[in-house]
Amino acid sequence: MTPAAGSSQPTPEKPIPTQPTPHAADTPRSRHPTVGKGAGWGTLPAMDDAATPRVLIVGGGYAGVMAARAAHRHGADPVVLDADGAHELRCRYAAVAAGRDDIADATAPLADLVDVEVRTARVVAVEADHDRVVDAAGARHPYDALVLTTGASAAAPPVPGLAEHGHDVHDAAGATALRAALSEAAGLVVAGGGPTGVQVAGEAAAAQPGLAVTLVEPLERLLPGMPPALARRAGALLAARGIDVRLGRALAAVEPRAARLDDGTRVPGILAWAGGFAAQPSVLPGAPRRDGRLVVDAALRVPGRPRVLAAGDVAAVVDARGGTRAMSAQVAVAAGAAAGVNAARIARGLAPRPAALRELGRVVDLGGGRGVAQVGPLALAAPPLDRLAPLLHEAIDLRHLWRSGGLGALRRHRRGATVGRSAARQAANGEPRPASYPG
Numbered sequence: 001m002t003p004a005a006g007s008s009q010p011t012p013e014k015p016i017p018t019q020p021t022p023h024a025a026d027t028p029r030s031r032h033p034t035v036g037k038g039a040g041w042g043t044l045p046a047m048d049d050a051a052t053p054r055v056l057i058v059g060g061g062y063a064g065v066m067a068a069r070a071a072h073r074h075g076a077d078p079v080v081l082d083a084d085g086a087h088e089l090r091c092r093y094a095a096v097a098a099g100r101d102d103i104a105d106a107t108a109p110l111a112d113l114v115d116v117e118v119r120t121a122r123v124v125a126v127e128a129d130h131d132r133v134v135d136a137a138g139a140r141h142p143y144d145a146l147v148l149t150t151g152a153s154a155a156a157p158p159v160p161g162l163a164e165h166g167h168d169v170h171d172a173a174g175a176t177a178l179r180a181a182l183s184e185a186a187g188l189v190v191a192g193g194g195p196t197g198v199q200v201a202g203e204a205a206a207a208q209p210g211l212a213v214t215l216v217e218p219l220e221r222l223l224p225g226m227p228p229a230l231a232r233r234a235g236a237l238l239a240a241r242g243i244d245v246r247l248g249r250a251l252a253a254v255e256p257r258a259a260r261l262d263d264g265t266r267v268p269g270i271l272a273w274a275g276g277f278a279a280q281p282s283v284l285p286g287a288p289r290r291d292g293r294l295v296v297d298a299a300l301r302v303p304g305r306p307r308v309l310a311a312g313d314v315a316a317v318v319d320a321r322g323g324t325r326a327m328s329a330q331v332a333v334a335a336g337a338a339a340g341v342n343a344a345r346i347a348r349g350l351a352p353r354p355a356a357l358r359e360l361g362r363v364v365d366l367g368g369g370r371g372v373a374q375v376g377p378l379a380l381a382a383p384p385l386d387r388l389a390p391l392l393h394e395a396i397d398l399r400h401l402w403r404s405g406g407l408g409a410l411r412r413h414r415r416g417a418t419v420g421r422s423a424a425r426q427a428a429n430g431e432p433r434p435a436s437y438p439g
């Protein structure tokens with residue numbers, strides 16, 4: 001059985017050498033570019049390169065940037081390998097799809113955000129026996145400890161027509177494609193009444209009042225996993241915007257401009273799929289999984305691979321009741337930080353510590369300046385408290401940027417957003433985009 005987070009001190013499964021392993025790989029071991037003058041990470045003395053253990057982090061999302069920061073603070077040399085070199089604030093994608101937020105506000109080049117080495121590389125395999133990973137170009141990257149934070153993608157159930165005609169909001173391409181499709185659609189059908197689905201429906205109805213929005217959820221309630229009072233309030237807010245909420249109904253088929261439900265009804269509109277996410281653990285085949293996510297012990301290590309840790313959506317972190325933590329940015333941030341500390345400890349020959357993850361609550365921004373939130377014992381749902389959730393949502397994002405890279409990251413992100421917006425304007429005018437900004 002997987003030990004619960006917060007249980008007793010784990011014992012390393014095999015002796016961990018007190019010195020970092022030598023790096024005999026094809027990728028050169030480069031210096032941390034800005035040790036000693038980080039943007040908000042505190043000033044650490046520059047370390048002797050030969051003595052600085054290498055922590056590799058695969059994935060530069062919420063968990064990855066926090067792992068990098070923590071590993072750096074705990075005496076390691078972190079290197080982030082990310083498939084596209086961008087940090088995505090996925091929590092903003094519902095607002096991007098609805099047309100409220102600019103895509104430039106939801107993505108930032110990782111190199112502008114974190115003060116560690118970033119390599120744009122898609123990792124295809126972990127060679128745990130050799131303490132290295134292999135990327136899609138065949139290059140090998142050695143590590144003293146590895147943190148996998150490869151996240152999740154939209155699940156693809158075998159619903160006829162979904163792959164061909166459905167949209168999702170899991171990545172920048174999906175959110176911008178839905179945004180473009182919505183600009184000429186008369187209706188939107190959102191499949192899935194969890195946090196992502198209610199956000200997409202709420203944001204779309206708030207941003208485009210003429211749009212006919214239908215939200216379909218197979219269970220008899222919205223927001224499963226959140227307190228029923230919040231779910232009722234979210235339902236009332238959506239209904240007040242004219243959203244047709246259909247509980248106890250599942251998606252049966254998708255057509256180019258309509259969805260068919262399991263009761264045979266045909267609902268006009270383009271389809272946004274928010275019915276589930278699938279973790280992306282494929283770089284570590286054969287590792288034990290729970291609900292498709294990598295099983296981790298109390299110190300966030302993958303069983304049988306004492307130098308490999310996992311955090312964020314890809315990891316099945318067990319909670320105090322034996323269930324698994326939600327796929328959420330909040331869990332990813334906390335687990336990423338804990339994994340970064342433990343990776344640095346393992347790389348330095350120290351035993352890792354159990355990860356104590358604090359969850360303060362849940363926030364669902366429904367657009368239009370309203371939402372629902374649970375903060376500790378407090379439910380922020382009844383008016384006028386429902387106005388606090390969007391403010392909290394924004395504050396959490398800004399805090400994340402601050403913790404990822406300090407004031408410099410906040411400033412660079414805002415500058416990046418400005419560059420991105422002017423780039424979008426330039427693109428609309430047929431002018432070339434700046435080479436440094438993604439998308």
Ligand SMILES: Cc1cc2nc3c(=O)[nH]c(=O)nc-3n(C[C@H](O)[C@H](O)[C@H](O)COP(=O)(O)OP(=O)(O)OC[C@H]3O[C@@H](n4cnc5c(N)ncnc54)[C@H](O)[C@@H]3O)c2cc1C
Nearest residue numbers: 059061062063083090091123151312313327328329330332
């Ligand atoms: C529309 C939407 C709204 C959401 N709203 C909220 C919210 O309000 N609150 C909340 O708490 N959560 C929210 N979430 C969930 C939250 O975004 C995720 O839980 C969070 O992104 C998980 O972080 P992560 O670091 O594990 O993974 P991700 O953020 O998905 O990052 C994974 C990174 O790994 C990279 N990667 C993947 N595979 C490889 C590979 N093989 N090699 C190299 N790099 C790789 C990817 O490019 C990506 O950069 C929302 C999600 C969506 C889609």
